[in-house]
Amino acid sequence: MTQNYIIFTAGGSGKRMQSEIPKQFIPVAEKPLLMWAVESFEAVIPDLNKLIVIPENHIALWKDLCRQFNFKTEHQVVSGGQTRFHSVKNAVEIIKGDGLTGVHDGVRPFPSEGTILKAYQAAEKYGAAVPCVDSTDSLRQVKAGESHIIDRSEIKRIQTPQVFHTKLLKKAYQQEYQDTFTDDASVVESLGTKIRLTEGNEENIKVTRKMDLRIAVMLAEFYK
Amino acid sequence: MTQNYIIFTAGGSGKRMQSEIPKQFIPVAEKPLLMWAVESFEAVIPDLNKLIVIPENHIALWKDLCRQFNFKTEHQVVSGGQTRFHSVKNAVEIIKGDGLTGVHDGVRPFPSEGTILKAYQAAEKYGAAVPCVDSTDSLRQVKAGESHIIDRSEIKRIQTPQVFHTKLLKKAYQQEYQDTFTDDASVVESLGTKIRLTEGNEENIKVTRKMDLRIAVMLAEFYK
Numbered sequence: 001m002t003q004n005y006i007i008f009t010a011g012g013s014g015k016r017m018q019s020e021i022p023k024q025f026i027p028v029a030e031k032p033l034l035m036w037a038v039e040s041f042e043a044v045i046p047d048l049n050k051l052i053v054i055p056e057n058h059i060a061l062w063k064d065l066c067r068q069f070n071f072k073t074e075h076q077v078v079s080g081g082q083t084r085f086h087s088v089k090n091a092v093e094i095i096k097g098d099g100l101t102g103v104h105d106g107v108r109p110f111p112s113e114g115t116i117l118k119a120y121q122a123a124e125k126y127g128a129a130v131p132c133v134d135s136t137d138s139l140r141q142v143k144a145g146e147s148h149i150i151d152r153s154e155i156k157r158i159q160t161p162q163v164f165h166t167k168l169l170k171k172a173y174q175q176e177y178q179d180t181f182t183d184d185a186s187v188v189e190s191l192g193t194k195i196r197l198t199e200g201n202e203e204n205i206k207v208t209r210k211m212d213l214r215i216a217v218m219l220a221e222f223y224k
Numbered sequence: 225m226t227q228n229y230i231i232f233t234a235g236g237s238g239k240r241m242q243s244e245i246p247k248q249f250i251p252v253a254e255k256p257l258l259m260w261a262v263e264s265f266e267a268v269i270p271d272l273n274k275l276i277v278i279p280e281n282h283i284a285l286w287k288d289l290c291r292q293f294n295f296k297t298e299h300q301v302v303s304g305g306q307t308r309f310h311s312v313k314n315a316v317e318i319i320k321g322d323g324l325t326g327v328h329d330g331v332r333p334f335p336s337e338g339t340i341l342k343a344y345q346a347a348e349k350y351g352a353a354v355p356c357v358d359s360t361d362s363l364r365q366v367k368a369g370e371s372h373i374i375d376r377s378e379i380k381r382i383q384t385p386q387v388f389h390t391k392l393l394k395k396a397y398q399q400e401y402q403d404t405f406t407d408d409a410s411v412v413e414s415l416g417t418k419i420r421l422t423e424g425n426e427e428n429i430k431v432t433r434k435m436d437l438r439i440a441v442m443l444a445e446f447y448k
Contacts, residue, residue, distance in 0.1 A: 130364075132364065135381070136430065136432055136433070137381035137382055137383070137430065138381075138382040138406055138407045138409075138410075139379055139380065139381060139382060140354075140356065140379075140380050140382055140409075140419070140421065141378050141379055141380075142378050142379075142380060142421070143378060146418060147380065147418075147419055147421050148413075149404070149406070149409065149410045149413060150379065152406070154365050154366050154367060155363055155364075155365055155366075155374065155379065156363065156364050156365075156366060156371065157359075157361035157362075157363060158361055158362040158363060158364055159361070180373070182362055182373065182376070183362045183373075185362075185364075185373065186362075186373045189372075189373060194370060194371075195364070195371055197364065197366070197371050202433060202435050203435060206360065206361065208360055209360070209426060211426050211427060214442060214446075215439055215442070218438060218439070218442050222438070
């Protein structure tokens with residue numbers, strides 16, 4: 001039987017938000033962001049195997065939160081590595097089979113049903129798929145101290161889940177780490193694989209700044 | 225005496241949001257977005273001459289709103305043109321002197337004091353200045369049907385107010401309209417002028433989608 005996976009990255013140290021608790025564990029509308037993320041996938045593709053990558057020193061906290069919030073969704077906890085690359089690599093190494101594997105930011109609580117399904121469907125067909133949304137702002141490109149207008153219709157904002165044939169993702173993560181690896185698509189792309197873009201959703205925000213957390217609270221109240 | 229100006233564009237027809245009332249006129253926390261925008265400038269540089277460009281068929285609505293919300297901030301209403309370019313051109317043509325002129329989206333209610341001051345100060349020194357913020361998402365560039373990762377540190381999201389030496393802006397708006405004119409910086413840049421980037425603020429959102437309006441409500445409650 002084909003096994004499909006979703007890996008949640010929850011390795012951020014929370015430095016950028018100067019909060020005591022790493023942001024993936026912050027509750028909004030009575031549930032930590034990471035639980036919102038996991039339940040989004042559970043609701044859409046219930047038979048996905050769920051791996052959550054958490055830094056060693058936060059695993060006890062996560063287990064406490066699961067008890068406290070009565071979080072029953074089945075999942076496996078994987079210890080994080082030194083960087084995001086090494087964290088995902090740890091999870092990829094324990095995955096088996098020739099199905100599909102997605103990687104999702106634990107601080108993106110609200111991927112829509114369409115975002116999740118389209119990414120998995122396109123990955124099945126093309127090998128590698130990532131959701132994106134349009135740029136709503138005018139954009140300028142800064143090079144050598146000067147800025148020039150750039151056609152915003154050419155620039156897409158990339159989201160997660162980024163989904164791949166499991167075998168392709170495993171091969172990609174056997175590479176040496178490079179500075180240009182900013183997300184999983186960039187790791188897979190460096191093998192020469194083309195990345196298919198699928199339709200994301202605007203509410204699928206990445207909670208990194210204080211303002212994002214306020215927006216997440218608002219969206220959670222809307223969805224709960 | 226040097227005269228400085230701010231032009232507010234309020235020409236959107238509201239089609240994108242499918243709302244009956246154009247979005248600049250939608251009240252959030254008991255005040256239409258456009259009034260939030262105008263008052264942001266009034267609070268920071270009180271002696272700016274304020275021009276508001278409004279489509280002919282919405283001028284009566286705006287005057288009604290001013291009465292209804294007891295809006296007393298002094299301003300001059302200018303009739304809008306067929307496109308954003310022609311609307312700004314209408315306002316630019318009635319401006320006089322050798323001071324500075326800014327152009328601000330009427331649907332950006334929350335430019336910060338720093339955003340406004342830095343743009344005017346840099347424009348005074350360098351001729352043309354626009355506020356920007358970093359890209360928080362990974363970005364991909366789509367060309368000829370394929371997507372490639374692009375270094376997000378090179379790409380800045382552009383905001384308003386975009387501020388210029390008045391004489392430069394007047395000269396720029398004497399050009400024929402081109403499709404590449406997506407904002408005022410692009411109009412001025414086509415004269416060969418370099419655009420200085422200044423620091424914007426994340427809350428200075430452009431309210432175009434339904435979700436933006438929900439975020440604006442939240443920010444307005446925070447600021448009021």
